[in-house]
Amino acid sequence: MLYIDHLTKIYGDKKAVDDLTLHISRGEICGFIGHNGAGKTTTLKATVGILDFDAGDIKVGGISVKDDPVAAKRMIAYIPDNPDIYEFMTGAQYLTFISDIFGIREEDRKARTEKYSSLFELTSVLGQPISSYSHGMRQKLAIISAWIHEPKLILLDEPFVGLDPKASHILKEMMREHCDAGGAIFFSTHVLEVAEKLCDRIAIIKGGKLIRTGTTEEIIGDESLEAVFLELEGE
């Protein structure tokens, strides 16, 4: 589903991402782990096509993000670490905006809006302007907007920040269901316990280089992910 081949991104004289290669298959949840400034967000942004890169290639469902960005983006949903959403819209208007862009049929958008907004207990505030939403509510709205068009690949940057325990639990279930239905998820996180329990695959990045990747079992072996991560960080 996602093929990142020899991705390199340079800011000035600093390599933010250095020759990173990573493949994620259908049905896989891949956790992306690394310290602050390791290159996680840069990789995610390059994958979604909002950040140009210097070398390598990224393919989503066989389509190159560089050659045909619009076609690639049709298969992707992205939620940034800080969901800055149009404050001049209401929640419902924003979901309609996203649905229109992806050409979602009216019946489908209504059914999905109903389903996800009631899951996240957001139904009663969808008519309110987003400017009145808390951080957590914006995060929930961003999640609904990602799921509303049933993308094949979902990219999430620190998705659990700002979510209450119930919403976090629902999101984890939704991620699992999405992948069980044939989709793929690539998400960055600092919560190693969540990554360990939720992910099928783990990728650890340090200083822009991918230092370890594999299935969760391969990565942690008999240890905990925290122990492995700290060990790798210390090297």
Place this chain on the structure above:
Amino acid sequence: MLVALLKKQLLEINRGFFVNVKTGKQRSKVSSVALIVLYAALMVFIIGGMFTALAIGICKPMTDAGLCWLYFTLFRLIAVAMGVFGSVFNTYAGLYLAKDNDLLLSLPIPVHTLLVSRLLGVYIMGFMFSEVVLIPSIVVYAFFTPFSVYTVIGSLTTFLTVPMTVLVLSCIFGWMIAKISVKLKNRSFITVIISLVAFAAYYFVYFQASRIISSLIENSGVISSGIMNYAYPLYVAGLSGTGDIPSVLSVVLMTAAVCALAYLVLSKSFIKIATSSGGTAKVRKKKSEMRAASPFATLLKKEFRRFASSPTYMLNCGLGTVLITAAAIFAVIKGGQIADFAVREFPGLNILPSAVGIAVCMLSTMNITTAPSVSLEGKNIWILQSLPVDCRQILRAKLCVQLIITTIPAVFCVICAGISMRLGFFGTLLALLFVLSFTVLSACFGLFVNLRHPNLTWKSEVTPIKQSLSTFLALFGGWLYVMAAAVVLFIAGTTVGSAVGLAVFSAVNLGLAFALYRWINVRGSTVFSKL
């Protein structure tokens, strides 16, 4: 404690003098001093000078007529209006919407100290704006009347009580704004309408000032008897300015009583006000909001929503729509007279189609929605960049907003002018062609400069709308271009003919617009995708 709070309050009010709001960086000492001096000069020489002139104009006739109290009543009213106008929004923000309420309430500060510090901040603002009216009136009065202890007492009473009245009224109006703004649905449009009415009123008073002054002097007898019969407190307030002791005592006591009452009410309700969320009224999701539309239609809708959501954006980048519509009405009423004037003054020259075209184009330069449109994406730009839409469509939607809000009133205005000024079918058509071609050029130019000079890191939307290079270039570039066109079209009118001039200039407009549009489609869309 109160001093520390007051210091913080003053620092907050005057932050603009010491910190660059755009960059968030500390200003240099020289630049801070220069700004303070400039501000003081504006207040003292421009505004103070204006009221000194007014005081000189009416003081002598009124004192000669024995209506000194009317002189003070008038200046009291102006000072109160000026003070309330200058401080009411500060009161609203400082008293009812203060962002640090939670922080301060969590500290061991007595509520009354917090309230007093907030009120002192409001008082200082009101004092500044009202005294810029009162001091000139007091000085001019002292100049035209013989010195006495009563004059000093009266002046001091006026000097001290008016800011207190301003404080109370600001608190009441600030509270009303806070209440209304929570209930209102179309806040932005109402703000725009109120601002336009205020602008119109300002310019009306400005242009009619001398007539109003002479009318005041001529009818001072009728006005004074009217006030004495129907608004006695105003008479007493004015009389206190002359030093009439019973009036002075009444005004001081009344002011003190009203202030005490206002403080009592505020101190009872302050905690509730300070801890209220200030949220918006509950709005149910409308079914129509989920209706499907094409990607381009939804992008266009989004651009219009952005435009309509911000009074700053509408007033600064869409004023042309109002002005062109007003010009259309003016053309209907005065078009015939203007046409007669043109025929009389410029015999043999058919300059009216060009004049109409130039006038409408000049007004349309006030519509520059494209100029800050890219910058206004700000932190939200990731949304459009991550969506599966061609960047050319996004930019086209931005262009369409300016085209729609300008062409509709412009076509209406040119047709109105064409009929009332008897331009004929061909003349109207040429004027229309010129206006429409300029509208397209202007929209493309605004978007072009913003793509060349985007600013996505702003903290307040005022920065891209009012303080950016792209809006500056779009506005002044538009003016210069239209002025140049006026000169060329006038010369063309005297040589090859107005019709040829308009046709050629329209072709030039379209040629330039096409070049810019091509740049936007080819280079501009790439620039946007990489911002």
